[in-house]
Amino acid sequence: MRAKIFGRITYMLILLLAIILLFSCKEDSNPVDNNPTFASSTKKITPESGGSIELTNKNGDQIKLTIYPYSLEDTTNITLEILNDVAANPFSQNILTTIRILPDELKLDSAAALSVTFKSSVNDTTHSILYYRKQNDIAYPLETIWFNNYTIVGKIFHFSDYGGAKPTHEEVSSQSNKLNNNFNYSIWDWQGFSQYVLAMLKYIEFTQLYGDDEAAQSLMDQLEQKIIIQVNAFLDAPIPEEPCGYYLKALSEYSSMVFMMVDNEQLEQRVQNRINEVVNRCYIRGKVEFDYQYCVSAEGAEICRTITGFVPFTVNTTVEPHGQINGTGELDWSGTMTGLPPNCIYNETGIVSVTLGGEMVIDEYNKVLWLDFEISEHASGTVTAGCDGINQTYPFNPPDVTHNIRILAQEGSELIMPIPGANGNFRWIVHLNFLPGEINKRDFVKNKF
Incomplete structure (x- = not known):
């Protein structure tokens, strides 16, 4: 126990x-x-x-x-x-x-x-x-x-x-009994209910630390029943016409409690069905931050490049195929090469056109959302060669590049990938928001399930 x-x-x-x-x-x-x-x-x-x-x-x-x-x-x-x-x-x-x-x-x-x-x-x-x-x-x-x-x-x-x-x-003992016997929270007050659940968990932990396992188990069982009653009451209420703001946040908090603390398959399935129904009424929008910094040395020359910028994307949740990622944007490219020949410096300037594809998937075991990105990059620009005070500019068209990466669908999640044969990394950071159809920016809800 x-x-x-x-x-x-x-x-x-x-x-x-x-x-x-x-x-x-x-x-x-x-x-x-x-x-x-x-x-x-x-x-x-x-x-x-x-x-x-x-x-x-x-x-x-x-x-x-x-x-x-x-x-x-x-x-x-x-x-x-x-x-x-x-x-x-x-x-x-x-x-x-x-x-x-x-x-x-x-x-x-x-x-x-x-x-x-x-x-x-x-x-x-x-x-x-x-x-x-x-x-x-x-x-x-x-x-x-x-x-x-x-x-x-x-x-x-x-x-x-x-x-x-x-x-x-x-x-x-006194406080845990008072909280246990004075429970009354509106189904819309997810903040108050969350604070209550976390407080009871702490008192249960302390009850066990003081050696009273039986009382701790009793409090835990009663807390589980309170969560079941609260969440069922929330799910019994009609879904509002605009469910993508406050309602979606409340649903997210209640779903976390159920999946983490309640052993009730029927309620878990009911919550999952509601999540699917509500999310399919909303668009998930965000942007991927690109930060490539690396240097490569070969044949006496060193090339250093910096590629940075943001590419916006959406995740389709309203029509089939659900979870499809779409996005396009441009990154800034700059670079230098020295040492070939010794008295020359090469400066690269250009843009990288990026197309984002892939899909959002759910880890059925942990109930966690992931973004599986398919990234296609096409670079173009110019190289200016400066040798002995004379500058000449040439077109610059390196081969296209693709990346297949997985990042947790959560604000600020990042992936850092070392570059083979180079000193540096590819780095991607996800900035993720839920954005309902036509609401304003203040109603964005950062969310994860």
């Missing part, structure tokens, strides 16, 4: 996020209610660019809030505050003064990262948490990653009060 619980917890907690943070620890065990602001910073952050805010608390701990692109629906003035003391909460051993993020209760389209760099080492990272202070007597542990005894990062879905603590066995 221990392996079963830890397997599920680890799988869910490994899912999303890898940001860098740092931290230290001074325990504040006497929370107070009258709590002035120690430090505050406000920044206007746009959906397209995202941004970050950093502050230092009175103990010398560095706090950083990172908002990722398209996490916000609108340009927003975001305030990060560090309170002077610890706001009232259910834990007796607090390791961090309260962090307040405004506007209060603002929900995000994708998770933000709250990181702490403690000034002093945290000796017991196993039992230490960051938490969302829902009420004075209820706290939700965050999904967190400890990188070392100084660095932690937590994942948040909305703005509110946050803190850090070392919950005792009794506090874990």
